[in-house]
Amino acid sequence: MTAQGAGKVTADVRDDPARELGLSFRGTLVRPADEDYDAVRQVWNGMVDRRPALIARCAGVADVISAVNHARERGLPVAVRGGGHNVAGSAVCDDGLVIDLSLMNGIRVDPGSGTVRAEGGATIGDLDHETQAFGLAVPMGVVTATGIAGLTLGGGLGWLRRRHGLSSDNLISADVVTADGRLVTASEEENADLLWGLQGGGGNFGVVTSFEYRAHPVGPDVFLAFVVHAGTDAADALRFYREWAPTAPDEVSSFAILWHAPEIDEIPAEHHHAPIVVYLAVHSGDVGRAQQDLTSLREFGSPIADLSDTLPYLEVQRFFDADYPAHEMRYYWKSHYLQGLPDDAIAALVELNENTPSPHSTLDVWQLGGAFSRVGPGDTAFGDRSAPFLLGIESNWESPADDAACVEWGRDAFRALEPFSTGAQYVNFPGLYEDGDEMVRGTFGANLDRLVDLKSRYDPSNLFRLNHNIPPK
CATH class of the missing domain: 3.30.465.10 (Uridine Diphospho-n-acetylenolpyruvylglucosamine Reductase; domain 3)
Structure with a gap:
């Protein structure tokens, strides 16, 4: 480069700070004026609409290092985007730098x-x-x-x-x-x-x-139990599930989902759009044994549909995909680890499902135990695993006009089930981080001091704070 060329670069860097990052960057830098800016800043949750100052689409580790150094030296807020699927929208920020890893997917x-x-x-x-x-x-x-x-x-x-x-x-x-x-x-x-x-x-x-x-x-094949009960039988179905879940072998992972019936041929028309309870269970062991292990779950009560089948594992992994489209739907998710599923909790769940403002919303009772529960609370940062169930509160809707009602329904569900909680939450279902400090304290418990020490060593300035943040000392 000639001296004249070098002088021009220096002037450009001074006029446009992003050019400074560009000199050491192999990927793509996207600014607000760029044609693809709106597409690149989108994340999965259609309710999230944030406008970063710069999006650094990294091509490799060297780009990530350059982007981190740039943000730290300039005091910029930093969001890190992997898949962009975090329900709170933490992959993007206003007026800061997004370190986008989506091109790094090898x-x-x-x-x-x-x-x-x-x-x-x-x-x-x-x-x-x-x-x-x-x-x-x-x-x-x-x-x-x-x-x-x-x-x-x-x-x-x-x-x-x-x-x-x-x-x-x-x-x-x-x-x-x-x-x-x-x-x-x-x-x-x-x-x-x-x-x-x-x-x-x-x-x-x-x-x-x-x-x-x-x-x-x-795999390649696993067995999926998929059984639907009418909303009028919801309390009985949940009480049975409460007793059945601890008896299942480790090969089984299941949900009981309170929902509203979709308009599909497999569910009788009189139940369409009405409250239902769905048993979903995957048996990932021997397919022949799976039928036996899941017989009692499938035969309980008077289900309105049984769509159970042996399916490729890849198909089962994609089972929920169509229900969670990117950018189109709006999502607000929270959670509780439950000490149990007593009758009062079941009654609250049934009433909440009946009164949801959106038929797309669900209340998901995740069966825990098995290998998940056999890791000590101090063995990983994740913490205590003694809860028998996780409640996922999923408020899902389509129209911005329904934002207030659907967010409030999610918060009502969180408050109603709090008396049955261990005090911990699943941090991947964080609401909008509005109670982030409480979530961190309640979830990490005895591990929090050790996490604070780690944070103080690896990120003493709290550069990475747009998350369920653990502040340094």
């Missing part, structure tokens, strides 16, 4: 060792596609557009939770760009404390550019 499976290395922008669908080619699966969530990064860092509950635990339980190592722009590896052999913090402690400690997981033989 995956490498090692079938010999049963391990998988995936970049931070990969989705569950990306990971499933590669692992199932070798008859393997990593425990992940139940909507395939979800990014593996945010899911894993918050725990990661899915169809394999009772057989193989959380996504974070299967995390072997991770590469992390810390707040000071260093790339470090977290594993049992190196920075083991950081690996512990990443197993449920969220994105508080840096940008994870790649994850190494333990994979397990699963």
